[in-house]
Amino acid sequence: MKNQSKTIRFGDTHRHFPVPKTFSVIAKPIGPKCNLNCTYCYYLEKENFYPDTTKFKLRENALEQFIKSYIQDQEAGHITFAWQGGEPTMLGVDYFKKALELQKKYANGKTIANAFQTNGTYITDEWCSFFKDNGFLVGISIDGPEKLNDHYRRTKGGEPTFRKIMKGIELLHKHQVEFNTLSVVNDLTSQYPLEIYRFLKSIGSTFMQFIPIVECSATQDDNLKLVTEAYEKKAHVTEWSVDPEKYGEFLCAIFDEWVRNDVARYFVQIFDVTLANWIGQSPGLCVFGDTCGRAAAIEHNGDVYSCDHYVYENYYLGNVMDTSLGEMLASQKQTDFGLAKRNSLPRYCLQCEYHFACHGECPKNRFIKTPDGQDGLNYLCKGYKMFFKYATPFMNYMAKELEKKRAPANVMQWIKQKESKKIAYNKLGRNDPCFCGSGLKYKKCHGK
Ligand SMILES: C[S@@+](CC[C@H](N)C(=O)[O-])C[C@H]1O[C@@H](n2cnc3c(N)ncnc32)[C@H](O)[C@@H]1O
């Protein structure tokens, strides 16, 4: 596909929006089907969209069309497939062997990688050999130690899942399969940041993603319980969603431990992404980017939607059997969806000192009012402000190190030096400026 450019109309301004050279489409070849019933899951109820479907599976001809279009429509020489669900292991290994054959058939000199997101409960030796042989990067969902994980992550029959997941992780280790972890931050887990962080390190996760749970539930009977902001007036935030300030405290606590001890040894996605924004690079994560629209989702029947979190009628882009992915991703509808992230920001965000790092986060979470009464502020705003403020001196330092082509991990040594000065301050009882460089007196800042 050529790097075309279209003039599009958005409000009363004309903008050039290039047809994306690269994009991602999360593949849900089993749709919302899953062996678990995690209380907070936003995907399970999508089954209600397909009342007549008994078998959820992207058929071979649609799978082939998806793979072909996904490879051919992108200019990039390296293509990553992201398999998700529902629970993709329920399709069996042979399904993914077929997918690999099709990837080879259409690769045409491009390199192909595969990421596979699973709840980990169905992992077997056979799966591990398959992952290892084909270089899959496996993402395991686990919310923390047993009690914290099992609170919401349960089977359809209400059984706990922790032990099954840990068996899966043991097998991954046995076969030396690379894996990362995805842990949600909800009303319960938000209270235990360090227990969770240390636990994840202990099970061998070197790359961690923490995803805040923010879901609204309709207050009246509806086909769907979880709703977008379009229904917000009828909806309330679910009890399992994370409190914004608790989310901020959660991030600060883990950041504090990480920045002192673990930089470059453990990767925490939100810290990496924040640093990228701090040095003006693309964050590589949509929620902290300027616009959306580069990450669509394909369902088990070939239907494509604007985003994994917007699988609603209004965000339907087409079916892969009729329209190419490139066309759908470059469509006016998707372009408008992408730009709306930037164009719908309230003044409060545009004037915010952390706008460059936050960009108002995900539009699905923008359903509260700003202090001056404007709609569209992100529900998590207070938490993000807390985190960005806390991280600022350390991000500034790491950004400077990068600018000088030195390792950001030097921040750990810098903190040690500052801390020893801090001890000296305490001993002398002096009212010095704070070691963190905030410009405040130590007693008013970190010395509180
Ligand atoms: C929908 S699941 C699908 C793949 C697989 N079944 C699994 O659990 O990893 C993908 C990820 O989304 C997370 N998730 C579920 N509900 C969520 C929600 N309401 N908000 C944010 N993430 C959520 C899950 O915990 C999981 O890590």
Ligand code: SF4
């Ligand atoms: S395992 Fe994944 S898809 Fe299944 S209910 Fe839990 S979060 Fe949802």
Ligand code: SF4
């Ligand atoms: S709506 Fe949210 S999840 Fe979807 S692309 Fe935009 S920022 Fe990402």
Ligand code: SF4
């Ligand atoms: S921190 Fe709050 S005000 Fe600032 S950009 Fe993010 S959501 Fe907007």
